[in-house]
Amino acid sequence: MFTKSTWIRLPRNVVVGHGVVDRTAEVVEDLHLQGRPLVVTSPTPWKLVGEAVEAQFAGSEVVVVEEATFESVERVIERVEAAEPGFLLGVGGGKAIDIAKMAADHVGLGFVSVPTAASHDGIVSGRGSVPEGDTRHSVAADPPLAVVADTEVLAEAPWELTTAGCADIISNYTAVMDWRLANRLKDVPYSEYAAALSEMTAEILVDNADSVRPGLEESSWVVTKALVSSGVAMSIAGSSRPASGAEHLFSHQLDRIAPNPALHGHQVGVGSILTAYLHGGDRGFWTDIRDALRSIDAPTTASELGIEPGTVVEALTTCHEIRDRYTILGDGMSEEAAWETARKTGVIE
Numbered sequence: 001m002f003t004k005s006t007w008i009r010l011p012r013n014v015v016v017g018h019g020v021v022d023r024t025a026e027v028v029e030d031l032h033l034q035g036r037p038l039v040v041t042s043p044t045p046w047k048l049v050g051e052a053v054e055a056q057f058a059g060s061e062v063v064v065v066e067e068a069t070f071e072s073v074e075r076v077i078e079r080v081e082a083a084e085p086g087f088l089l090g091v092g093g094g095k096a097i098d099i100a101k102m103a104a105d106h107v108g109l110g111f112v113s114v115p116t117a118a119s120h121d122g123i124v125s126g127r128g129s130v131p132e133g134d135t136r137h138s139v140a141a142d143p144p145l146a147v148v149a150d151t152e153v154l155a156e157a158p159w160e161l162t163t164a165g166c167a168d169i170i171s172n173y174t175a176v177m178d179w180r181l182a183n184r185l186k187d188v189p190y191s192e193y194a195a196a197l198s199e200m201t202a203e204i205l206v207d208n209a210d211s212v213r214p215g216l217e218e219s220s221w222v223v224t225k226a227l228v229s230s231g232v233a234m235s236i237a238g239s240s241r242p243a244s245g246a247e248h249l250f251s252h253q254l255d256r257i258a259p260n261p262a263l264h265g266h267q268v269g270v271g272s273i274l275t276a277y278l279h280g281g282d283r284g285f286w287t288d289i290r291d292a293l294r295s296i297d298a299p300t301t302a303s304e305l306g307i308e309p310g311t312v313v314e315a316l317t318t319c320h321e322i323r324d325r326y327t328i329l330g331d332g333m334s335e336e337a338a339w340e341t342a343r344k345t346g347v348i349e
């Protein structure tokens with residue numbers, strides 16, 4: 001008897017382009033949302049687009065969050081209870097958007113994502129990531145009802161946020177390899193469609209690396225489209241598997257143990273060089289990942305991340321423990337193998 005079922009949750013409107021932040025109210029109207037929004041934002045994004053948002057949603061309540069913590073999520077939930085908005089509007093980078101996403105999910109309201117940085121695929125996905133205890137990885141949450149990504153705003157964000165978004169996409173290659181491995185060895189559910197979309201997204205980004213240059217609005221266009229596509233792949237899969245393998249475990253562990261972690265995308269990029277090496281040995285695949293990262297100015301070494309060699313090795317040897325997600329790291333790497341891998345790939349000198 002056939003018993004399978006799936007429920008794919010996707011944003012209904014994805015609006016990307018020059019000046020589209022001024023069309024946020026129009027996008028909201030198209031969703032037939034009732035009432036006023038509660039705007040969740042953080043200091044810099046609000047300085048940049050606050051005026052444009054307020055012009056369209058006059059008199060709406062605004063919560064400015066400084067940190068991605070559960071206290072911030074709770075603060076937003078309290079404001080929802082007091083102000084009784086019709087929906088939430090997350091305006092900012094990953095921090096503001098995730099807090100809006102998690103709070104909206106908790107109170108059962110819809111939320112609209114207005115990213116000001118193309119820094120990772122969380123700005124469009126049905127995954128929320130707010131550190132809780134030792135946990136750094138994402139959990140399922142309702143995806144945004146709509147995404148309004150203004151390429152003019154995104155292009156003016158610090159360049160490293162855009163290169164971090166690119167590196168998050170390039171890491172899809174190794175994430176899918178880990179997913180296939182886990183499917184073959186551990187019978188982990190696998191979606192051919194989600195895997196193909198995820199790999200194709202990375203491929204298209206790498207093919208268009210020439211258009212990813214500081215000061216070029218086209219860069220934000222290319223990256224945002226890729227982030228949307230990667231978010232869709234995760235929605236099809238019903239998990240972050242298409243975009244998160246051992247390179248993400250490595251980054252989540254760095255977030256826990258490094259004194260000054262780097263941007264999410266930059267860490268997963270370097271993690272992807274390391275795990276590509278483990279998947280492909282000396283056969284060159286890891287050099288393709290490294291060269292793709294270099295072509296878009298993303299870090300490829302521990303020193304470019306600002307992370308000590310010993311911390312890289314500690315993350316590599318322990319990160320398999322942080323989550324029940326089978327990857328090329330299996331039941332863990334020895335310290336010797338981790339040093340060897342990091343040195344051979346040039347991640348550590």
Ligand SMILES: NC(=O)C1=CN([C@@H]2O[C@H](COP(=O)(O)OP(=O)(O)OC[C@H]3O[C@@H](n4cnc5c(N)ncnc54)[C@H](OP(=O)(O)O)[C@@H]3O)[C@@H](O)[C@H]2O)C=CC1
Nearest residue numbers: 042043044068093094095116117119122127128129138157
């Ligand atoms: N849901 C998911 O799947 C994922 C979620 N995450 C989460 O996302 C967060 C990291 O995302 P990230 O975007 O890097 O972090 P932030 O939202 O903190 O943004 C990074 C920095 O850029 C600033 N900023 C944002 N937009 C602009 C702009 N247009 N111009 C100038 N500065 C700007 C922010 O200012 P300010 O300090 O004022 O906010 C902040 O200092 C973490 O909380 C992480 O856990 C990470 C990966 C995946």
Ligand SMILES: O=C(CO)COP(=O)(O)O
Nearest residue numbers: 121137138240243244248
């Ligand atoms: O960052 C993500 C995908 O790019 C989400 O992955 P995690 O589930 O590992 O947090």
Ligand SMILES: [Zn+2]
Nearest residue numbers: 120121168268
């Ligand atoms: Zn990621």
